Amino acid sequence: MTSDKAPVGISNLPNQRYKIVSENGGVFTLMVCGESGVGKTTFVNTLFQTTLKHADSQQRRHLGIKRTVEIDVLRAQLEEKNFSLRVNVIDTPGFGDNVNNNKSWQTIVDFIDDQHDSYMRQEQQPYRDVKFDLRVHAVLYFIRPTGHGLKPLDIETMKRISTRANLIPVIAKSDTLTQKELHDFKIRIRQVIEAQEIRIFTPPLDDSDASDPAVKEHARQLIEAMPFAIIGSEKKFDNGQGQLVAARKYPWGIVEVENDAHCDFRKLRSLLLRTNLLDLILSTQESHFETYRRLRLDGSGSPEDPSLPARAPARKLSHNPRFKEEENALKKYFTDQVKAEEQRFRQWEQNIVNERTRLNGDLEEVQAKVKRLEEEVRALQARKR
């Protein structure tokens, strides 16, 4: 074969893909998870450089102390350089805010499962041109900057998320920790994550082509920085060089959001959007969704006809603790009723027994009278003779 042949045009195939994706746009669903006040809303607005979400008013914050965890979905169609991305931000207001946070991860876990389930069911239909997809591509778990370690609630929640979605733990409001404190905190968190076998999302190192060591190096840097220490700010300040930058201003200095020396915001943004957005999307589809589907379909046993799509059993009702409580209350009500009735029946039976005794007494009395009379008669008869 001659070497200097006219090119076939295969090297243009990636450009075709590029064009198709550019034309179709993308969908990215991000879940932010953490106690209130760790800066979830501010982070989302900082990440997309636009106010997608307004922080809860102070009033609502005070009112909403005692409530169950809810789900809040924010939908946006963003356009950057003619590329259109549908962004869904899932918030879980009230997570971990109650005194007893037992099972408060349930809403989060249920939501992730529900979306997989919904997608699976849509996919099974004969006609499925339009599908609604809210499968979560990444979960940002905000850790409070205590400097100590992870709380049991953090560990339990992260464990459950990590088997269902791409988990990315972040240290919120990291400007409250000094460099040394942050360093130690990160090490401690990493140790716990490792010990508890929590799987966190890491950019793929193995499948990246060896010809691009820069990609590998970047991925390695991202992995090393985990869990990312972040700060968020929608306000802009002069960075001292005449540039207006997103930052937080303190009397002792300005913390710049996009300064690698100040925090890991840029690294996190790179992981979420600039370099690994596709990895997040693909691993959700190819790994987490497939795992969910496999588990659901496996449980239903093999279908009678292999040519028919396997169908999963209907999903259980949600684990809403209030529902369980109501159910228990109903059960208790009936148990009490049964007890009350049993008491009444016992009383009734006792009454019958008493009545019988009384009536027996009555009969005995009459019988005694009869006996007495018999004897009198017998005596009279004897005398008469």
Add this chain to the structure above:
Amino acid sequence: MATVGHSEVSDALHHDDAAELMSNSVVKKEDDDFSVAESSIVNGDYEKDATKDDGTFGQVLPEQPTMKIIERKISGYVGFANLPKQWHRKSIRRGFSLNLLCVGKKGLGKTTLINTLFNQELQDPASAKVDDQLANLKLEDPEKAGEAQETPVKPKVQINTISTTIEENGVQLALNVIDAAGFGDAIDNTDAWEPIVREIDSRFDQYLDAENRIDRTSIQDNRIHACVYFIEPSGHCLSDLDLTFCKSVHEKCNLIPVIAKSDILTDEEIEQFKIVIRSQLQEAGVNLFEPPHYSIDDDETVKSSKSLSSKIPFAVVGSTKEVATPDGRQVRGRQYPWGIIEVDNAAHSDFVYLRDLLIRHYLEELRERTSNVLYEHYRSEKLSSLGIKQDNAVFKEFDPTMRQKEEKQLHEAKLAKLESEMKAVFQQKVSEKEKKLQKSEAELFARHKEMKDKLTKQLKALEDKKRQIEMSMANQANNSPIQPKKKGFLR
């Protein structure tokens, strides 16, 4: 179901986990509704469901909750605009593939054209033909072996696949060329297209099976992404066989018709022939693959893609041989005494346009259309024919408040059911017990009355007897006691 549930419940009422069992029976019921379509008949809702089924065909979206979607144009650099770039990189890593079906009569230069397109000797034309003939010989009835060289009366279409991987600047394409040898070569070509349609269908079926399997990690796409159909350069019109074939495959694969060996037709003849072919195909309702337009395309790209569409059916010439032109260039072409036809020269043939469509510009679009349109169409019909009902209720935008409401309703229905079941059992048990007690009470009173009556009668009888005796004794006393007394006194 209902009766089973009741017996379960009545047995269970005395246990602490009574409600647990009840709730299980509730959940089971839901499962039945989901998986067994016939359950609606049992439930007596058949009429309602039947009318609903008649009304819905295909995907009909249920009413959606009103959603607020924030729309923003971002001026700064956020970075998600990198997604196409990320795909670019990823697609190189994952590689590309193309399953190309070639259909046409023998001698129309199929192999040569494919070799020219991919600039590779995918198959040595000479040896392939010998192989074909050998295969025919072997397959032939031994008695007729001698006649095997003759054209068979009935079509003997054989599907052969040649696979190879082509790499160019680090981009890999896994190419499968599927050849339908023997198509149109027989005297009677009735049903000659059938083995080909079967092949396309079976590849769809294979993919459908893989998609339905529980483990889909190693799903392979063997679907036909494009079908190049070779038209004989007769210059007249399409034959019935051509039209029948096009009609039977155009909804199953991206059909790309080409006029083979077009160097025997003059430009005018080609133009005329193309017009006839286009109108024939249009009349027959045959859909061809049309290159799509992108909203981000500039005017020039739009123009070139339009001109690409206008060239269909492509009049092509194939040649892998290099010849020297009078001006000293080495070109792929065919040398005639009257000149050299250059394959890669857009002025000489439509070869470059075909290559643009099939490889350079729209290979990925061919795959997209196969997957999103053609395969989906096949799948919908196949599943429907298997009796799988469309459940449009699952196509719903997620709405947390609605979701909460729905869950609450479900929960309340469940509670109400639980309550009524428990109440029924409870009331039954209570009334049973009440009846039992009332009965024993009545029995007690009845027995007592009976005994008392008996005793009262006895008492009365005795009293009568006593009175009688007393009476008779009193009479005796009136007569006799006085006498003795008298006697006594008298004595």
